[in-house]
Amino acid sequence: MTDRDQPPYRLKILLWHWGRRGAGPRYTLELARSLMRRQDVDVYLSVSKSSELIDQFRDLKLPMLEIKTYTGLFSAFLMTLNILSTRRKFSRYLQDNRINVVNSTMSHLWSRFVTSTVRRNGAVLLNTVHDAVLHPGENGGIKSWFYQPFKDADGYIALTNYVSQQLSDVHHIAPAKVTVIPLGPLFDPVTRVNEPHVRTGPLRLLFFGRILRYKGLERLIEAYGILRAEGQKVSLQITGAGDMSDVMTAVKMLPDITVNNKWVPEDKMDGVFTQADVVVLPYLESSQSGVIASAFAAGVPAIGTPIGGLPEQITHGVNGLVAADTSPAALASEIRTLAQDERLLAALKEGALNTAQQHFSWDKISTEVLALSRSCYVPERPQRGG
16 A cells, blocks of 8 residues: 555644634634544644633643733733743643644734744644734734734635735735635524514614724714615614714614624624624725624625625625625615515525535635645654754
8 A cells, every 4th residue: 555545644733822802712713623523633722711712612622732811901011021931831832742733823912922933843834814914993013013924834824815915915925825715603603593584674784893993884874874764674783892982973863773882702692693684894994704704604694895805705696795885875775675675685694504504614614724734734844842
């Protein structure tokens, strides 16, 4: 029997993210859950002890290096002074477990201080890039340095073609080193129970996520005002943490708007989509959105603007609608279409579920991540001490 006839060697992959909450820990958890179901890979983890999902990580019973991170500015300063000790601990873990591939599943403030230990221990580094360029309002000079993609990675996972192009254009990373693997649902899918086939109430719109200026909430509220003035049967739920002072006057003047202006903890996340017919993303800039894949998994279609990576996630007329531009009038036009066409709404709901199951499934994503990991790692590469 030749080497080619042998089954694939077992690859040792470490999924690494030290963030406490948000997309990073959830992405890491779901990828780990999917990878650990495979027979040809050993999965290891390195996560923050303060992660919002730490109990779920521990429940996986995988080998795991927990790192004490920070919970605020003062603790960030104190803990960063200890970064050399953290670096040695991380390096020792790679060496002791003979890790083949380290997948940085999302950038963290400390990531840049640690990456050089990966190659020293004979492993290759994958960099999963959620944002190749920080969003408006987030892009401070020093923060951009901390969170920009690693230039020395062996391979890159971009969540959309839009991000892949930015890696090439902005960071001058060779396209051959970048693989586009979409983002899966970041929340546990919910089950819609006994929903009537014919909607009798208003079209229930949902805006969900952190409230930042680039997300265009004020344009959605203006579009909503246009529709209500026409007599369209629509309601709006706004859920997410962030400064809403610029829009609260307009919100208070409009009927049937519900506001939950706070961070939604993980154990409450599965109820976010149950009361929505469609999620609306009026964004002015976007790499991609974790909200879309999660909404699709719950059978909720999306309406988005034609910018960034959103049109890659939303297929117009299949699982949602893409507005002609970012104006309130363009958003109102697509919402109006759904408010007046029950059959189209039902078709988009079905399309959303199909997209989640066929294109955004974690089994499919983990298969592609594993294939990329194998293509980057050379089994004969010698192990070296850290």
